[in-house]
Amino acid sequence: MLFDQQMWCWGRDVVRPEGNLLCAYGFTRYKGAQKGDNGPTHVCLDSVPHKRVSTSGYILIDKDRHEIALWGWGMVYGGRDQGFVFLRRFGFDPIALSLESVPADLHEPSDLRKYFKVSKTDHQSVAPLTFRNALCWIADYERWVLAIAGPDYRKACVESWFKQQFAADTVVSLWLQLADAVQHMV
16 A cells, blocks of 8 residues: 555656656656557556556666666666566565566556566565665655655645555655565565
């Protein structure tokens, strides 16, 4: 549920009247390479119409060469040295990916299936550390949002969400607690 709320907040950050916070953070908006015509602009998750999300996304390569890609349907985080992990919306089950870099031809969650690592050993050796780093990155991003847009902005984002909510002022510490729990599992 925390990741679902985070996805909601990223969506609010995109449409913020004062400007897109993802772009202000350094993300670049892109639409994956299309086959034929312009292709779909939205996909329905699990074939459920009310789970309609954009197929366009945002990508960032940070100062440490980590790649962070965000779509309405999930997040890919990682790098060539540590591997990549996929976190899907409405699931939050980290999946290790066999990637060198985030591909440009991703339009929906099923496009990632060909990159899933199938060996249990692969999942155990790559995903926990990468997963932990992704959680720490989310906490850092949320810290940045609080500094740039203010706590009232994030509180309003959370309160506009229609599901059970985690208080906006606890989100950074919750992400760090999850990262710490993952660290102890490794």
